[in-house]
Amino acid sequence: DTAVSQTPKYLVTQMGNDKSIKCEQNLGHDTMYWYKQDSKKFLKIMFSYNNKELIINETVPNRFSPKSPDKAHLNLHINSLELGDSAVYFCASKLGTNTEAFFGQGTRLTVV
């Protein structure tokens, strides 16, 4: 019973391609996030949705477009992939404010 699941776990693709990462949570949470973790392990927030509405949009290239079809899903589409997009992308979710975040297993994206 995976709480926050991401697919795929690994993604290797060429520069210029378009790819999507999917995230689903079965915890009944109302807030979902996308974080990017680079090779130095820095965790940077990219987007956050609350009840399907975008509430946080950090300085991220507009090649990245999140989509939340419902409260349980938050997908990330990336256009025209670049070498610098290589990283581990984590989806996370939580319920309400001042609560813990649950992370997915991560998607390791490698752009060649």
Added chain:
Amino acid sequence: GQQVMQIPQYQHVQEGEDFTTYCNSSTTLSNIQWYKQRPGGHPVFLIQLVKSGEVKKQKRLTFQFGEAKKNSSLHITATQTTDVGTYFCAGAWSGNEKLTFGTGTRLTIIP
């Protein structure tokens, strides 16, 4: 912008020694959380501190929140090989759903 600084970036200790990592925010936090990420894994929640001066313990781990709610620390007593990983603090501010992670402290244990 709102940032959380964390030091040190790396810490190598002999098994059995103590370990401490520190977090600092330039502005008052609503709460601070701590997470542990094992090598190859994902961040896992450890604890949340909300009150000024709060101290919480989990076995060998002691978490503190400063009186001004701008800094926090995690102290591990008598480290074990299972403590290996990266420890992150994550700060939140009032009225803001954003959870901002510190830069992390990567702990390695020398057996």
